[in-house]
Amino acid sequence: MKRIGVLTSGGDAPGMNAAVRAVVRTGIHYGLEVFGIYQGYEGLITGKLVPLGTRDVGGILQRGGTILGSARCEEFKTEHGQQKALRILNQYDIDGLVVIGGNGSQRGSFALSKMGYPVVGVSSTIDNDLYGADVTIGVDTALNIALEAIDRLKTTASSHQRAFLVEVMGREHGYLALMAGISGGAEAVVIPEVEIDPEEIGTVIHEAYEKGKGHALVVVAEGATYNATRLMEYFKQHEERLGFSLRSTILGHVQRGGNPVASDRILATRLGAAAVENMINNNVGVMTAMRKGDISTISLDEVVANKKVIDLELFRLAKILD
Ligand code: ADP
Ligand code: F6P
Secondary structure, eight states: OOOOEEEEESOOOTTHHHHHHHHHHHHHHOOOEEEETTHHHHHHHTEEEEEGGGGGTOOOTTTSSOTOOOOOOOOOGGGGHHHHHHHHHHHHOEOOOOOEEEEEHHHHHHHHHTEEEEEEEBBBBOOOOTOOOSBBBBBHHHHHHHHHHHHHHHHHHHHHEEEEEEEEEOOSSOHHHHHHHHHOOOOOEEOTTSOOHHHHHHHHHHHHTTTTTOEEEEEEETTHHHOOHHHHHHHTHHHHHHOOOOEEEHHHHHHOOOOOHHHHHHHHHHHHHHHHHHHHOOOSSSSEEEETTTEEEEHHHHHHOOOHHHHHHHHHHHTTOO
């Protein structure tokens, strides 16, 4: 193995840059040439490849986003797109590819791997929805950003005795909402994995006031059936009967921006370095992940065949602490 490529794909996550830096510097440490591929799979099939040296990845450890850029690429989902990618990799004499990204991106890794190409994935997504990874790159930073917003909203909510909905990201997985709810002391958490009746939320808000609280705060995942928009619609319709009005804040992409916290920098550095070492040792078709406190690998086959399930015990905890 002489030359490897690295790309970042899907939703960016704070810490991706730290992972890119680790891949480049670890590769060079072991005598490899490392090519950066710009704009994820899109750049792979259109040939946006550039050699990266140690200095090219200087000063990025602390920066959010990804210097390589990211993309969603529909063409790569097709066999035709994947064949195009293989042609580019062969044209540039690239012997192996490191893919830093989330669920969809690792499906892409698996597709290339099934075609016999050596790929190692690096688990990176603020959603924390990758099977086989306890925690992924970007989660802790995103959680801290959400938490800061929640703390601020609680202050103003308390001054006015108001109820607030805060919507956090999470397309299919409620991890971020659940953890933000627990660490932010929310009165209720709404996640995609557990269907709710909006009346239940109304009751929780009432109970909060009955308990003498000065505010009520509900954390909602964007992917929940009753996300913030739908809950607002419902509560507006029933405002008179329920006797309170709600305000809603959708945090959106704010959570994906900003500098990675220490834990994300360390996790990304370790996962990126491990990806290169596994590649060199011919342990390919795998994803590097934090598992039970250790940096480890799991086969891509297993990653894509399974769905990560949320710990409902934590959901129960969130409920009893309200
Ligand atoms: P994330 O990796 O953050 O979950 P996406 O789900 O948008 O983000 O996936 C990122 C990209 O990965 C997609 O735009 C596509 O190029 C590729 N991808 C997603 N699913 C597949 C699939 N089933 N097969 C091949 N490539 C895929
Ligand atoms: O997958 C990460 C994520 O931030 C999800 O939580 C969210 O639903 C999605 O990406 C948003 O995607 P986009 O950046 O394309 O709007």
